[in-house]
Amino acid sequence: MRDVRVRFAPSPTGPLHIGGVRTALYNYLFARKMGGKFILRIEDTDQGRFVPGAEQYIIDSLDWCGITFDEGVHVGGPHSPYRQSERKELYHQYADQLVKSGHAYYAFDSTEELDELRKEYESRKQTFQYGPATRLGLRNSLTLPVEKVQEMLDSGVHYVIRIRIPENEVIHVNDLIRGLVSVESSLLDDKVLYKSDGMPTYHLANVVDDYLMEISHVIRGEEWLPSAPLHVLLYRYLGWESVMPQFAHLPLLLKPDGNGKLSKRDGDRLGFPVFPLKWVDPKSGEVSSGYRESGYLPDAFMNMLALLGWHLDSDKELFSMNELVEAFSIDRCSKSGAKFDPEKAKWFNHHYLSAKPIKELASYLKTQIEGKNIEASEEYLEQVCSLVHERVVLIPDLYEQSHFFFHAPETYDEKVVAKVWKTDTPSLLLELIKVLQSIEPFMLVNLESGIKQFVQDKEIGMGQLMNPLRLCVVGTSAGPGMMDMMAVIGRQEIISRINLCIIKLNQ
Ligand code: GLU
8 A cells, every 4th residue: 555645735824723623633643543644735826815924823723732744844854845835836847738738728818808708697697617618719729829829928928727627528536535426527617727927726736746745645624525526637637647645525614503614703603712723813903712822722622623523433532642543544534514512622621621630730720820920839729729620611710710719809799698698697707716716737627527516516507607608718609618628728818708708798
C-alpha cells in the first residue's frame, strides 16, 4: 500500500470554524493511526479573500488543540514552500499542458460580457454556465482563429484558462464515506483554472499540489464534494489518475436543531463559540469568542469534535487523543450531518475539568485570583479546588464557584434571608461563636463533633443552624459542605463573617 500522506489545506480567509478544526482532527487521527504524514498547506491563491492574521490564527488554533504536523507552512519539509502564493511559478506549466492536450482553452470574455449574459439568462429564468452548451458561442480559443488567439496573448490582454468539460460523459468519484458518486458532465461548467495575472484558481492549485506533495487521501468537508468530479478530470487529463488520492468527504456540522449548516450567527444567537480561539476581525474590529478563552480544555474540545461525524458501535464517549488515534477509521465516519450540541460540549468539559489533578486546577485558580489582586497560598488554593472541582463546567467557574473562600459576602440574597433568618438566629449564632472558639484544633473532625453536640444540646435541627450560617459565610444558599468550608476558611474569618452578617442584617 502507498504511504499515507494527508493534508489540511485551509484558505486564510478568516478564523477557522470548528467544522474546519474537525476536518483537521480527522486528517490528523488518520495520519497517526496509519503511521503516515500530516501536512499543513495554506491555499491563498484567492488574494481578494486574503485576511491578515488568519494564517497565524489557524496555526495557533491547531497548536492549542494538540494537532501536530510533520510538514507544513510553519514547520517546513521536503515539499516546501507550503504556501500556494509562494508556489505561483509552478502552476503555469500544468495549465499550459492542459491547453496543449486540448483539455483546456483560453477565454477572453470580459467580466462585463459575462455579467450581461448572466442577466440575459436570468431574465429567461435560466442559469448561464460557461460550458459545453455555450462555449462555442463565446470569445475563446475554441472559436477564434489561431492567429487571433496568439495575437491577443502576445498583446497582453486579460485572459483565463478554462477546463474543457467533456460532453455527455459520466464522471465517477469513489468516496470512502459515500461510496460511488456519479455525475453527468453536463452538470459541470468549464471552471477557470488559471488567470493571466499568474495565479491559479483553487481547483488547479489544489490538484497540482496534492499530486506534487504525494497526497494519498483527501479528507475534507462535504462542501467540496461538487468539486470532486472536476478534480478527477484534472488528474485524468494531467496523466496522474493512477496516483490520484482517495477521497473522503466529511458530513456537515449542523445547527443544534439540525436545520442547516452551523454558522457563526448560531453561536452568537445561542451563546456558544464557533471558533477555537478568540478572533478579532482586522477590518471591523468585531470580536468573536473562542473555546480557549471561554474556558474549555483542548482535550475536551477534541473529544467532543471527534464524535461529531464519527463513532464506534459501543456507547463509549470519552476518548483521550491516543485512544482516538487507536480507534479512528474513515469507514466509521457517517454520511449524514452531525448536529452540534453546545450542552454536550459543556458536558465533556465538565468531565475533563473535574478529572484534572487538583494541582493543575489550583494553578488555573491562581491565575484568576491574581487578576483580581487576591493573594492565597498554593496549599489554600488546592484545598479550595478539591471542594469545588466537581461543580466546575468551564475554567472561569473555578472562581465563580469559590469566590467566598477569598472574601466575605458583600450582599446577602434576600430570598434566602427571608427564608432562613429568624428572630432568634442572631443569638443562636452568637452562641455558636463561643463553640467555635473552643474547638481545638480547628479542623474538620472536631468541627463536626462540636457542632453536632451544640445542635443536640440546643434541641434544634441541623438546618436551623447551618442555613443561616451558610448565609453569613457565602451570602446565598450555594456552596460546598459547610463544615469543609469552615475548616478551610478558618476560625477567625468565619467568626468575623458571622458578626458582620448579624450587624448588616440587623440594620
Ligand atoms: N482550500 C480549501 C478550503 O479552504 C481546501 C479544500 C480541500 O481540502 O481540498 O477548505
